[in-house]
Amino acid sequence: MSNLLVKPSKPDANGRIHAVTPASAEWTYVGFEVYRLKSGQSLKQQTGDREACIVMLAGKAHVAAGGKDFGIIGGRASPFEPDPWSLYAPARSEWALKAETDCEIGVCTAPGEGKLPARVIRPDQVGQETRGKGTNTRHVRNILPETEPAESLLVVEVITPPGHWSSYPPHKHDRDALPNESLLEETYYHRLNPPSGYALQRVYTDDRSLDETLAASDGDVVLVPKGYHPVGAPHGYELYYLNVMAGPKRIWKFHNDPAHEWMLK
Numbered sequence: 001m002s003n004l005l006v007k008p009s010k011p012d013a014n015g016r017i018h019a020v021t022p023a024s025a026e027w028t029y030v031g032f033e034v035y036r037l038k039s040g041q042s043l044k045q046q047t048g049d050r051e052a053c054i055v056m057l058a059g060k061a062h063v064a065a066g067g068k069d070f071g072i073i074g075g076r077a078s079p080f081e082p083d084p085w086s087l088y089a090p091a092r093s094e095w096a097l098k099a100e101t102d103c104e105i106g107v108c109t110a111p112g113e114g115k116l117p118a119r120v121i122r123p124d125q126v127g128q129e130t131r132g133k134g135t136n137t138r139h140v141r142n143i144l145p146e147t148e149p150a151e152s153l154l155v156v157e158v159i160t161p162p163g164h165w166s167s168y169p170p171h172k173h174d175r176d177a178l179p180n181e182s183l184l185e186e187t188y189y190h191r192l193n194p195p196s197g198y199a200l201q202r203v204y205t206d207d208r209s210l211d212e213t214l215a216a217s218d219g220d221v222v223l224v225p226k227g228y229h230p231v232g233a234p235h236g237y238e239l240y241y242l243n244v245m246a247g248p249k250r251i252w253k254f255h256n257d258p259a260h261e262w263m264l265k
């Protein structure tokens, strides 16, 4: 199986089903974990030299970070529902969470020094946009875009309707060459509705030294260390994904594959 496709494991004692680290992904910046917690279960982490954005994929939890109690956040029953709640925890701090209901939680991390205060990111602070035309239409929720404070993390979730494509036409961001392109590693956490479906994701470079087409099932993570990374949702299956991006500069500047850029005109 491809090294770019990461299957969920059985939940460990803390409910963790994914633990992507810079070491496991063989890259430098992005870390990503998923926890499935039972109501009443608790979680606590020191952030160390990384900042964290804890996304409530589903369920409600009582949260605290940076010595501050933020009360109960969350509420949606699944990530296919709108209105994500998240918690930002700076580097060199501690965050804690107690599940008020069964929860699914994404922990997105990237390097930081601890320059910013902890905060809750409420649904009304999340910019929503619909991108594309026809079967390229998809719905984007900008949880932590470059216009909002963080040191290196970028976090976004996307709903791709059945039969549609997203991250399309194919684009890449793998060269530290601003103002034309930025270098950002990226993870995709895929969920399918209904869960028996799969998404198809291709990851490829111009010279095709990397060219893989992956079938991502519900709960899989796809790693995008470099290259173009379009995604298709087959007929009958709605696709949700959570993207985490980070690199040397906190700017999302992508480059479209010239072979397919014509469709934007």
Ligand SMILES: O=C(O)C[C@@H](O)[C@H](O)C(=O)CO
Pocket: 131, 138, 140, 156, 158, 166, 167, 168, 173, 186, 229, 243, 254
């Ligand atoms: O517009 C989309 O379809 C989402 C993508 O931009 C996705 O967030 C991504 O690939 C970021 O590089």
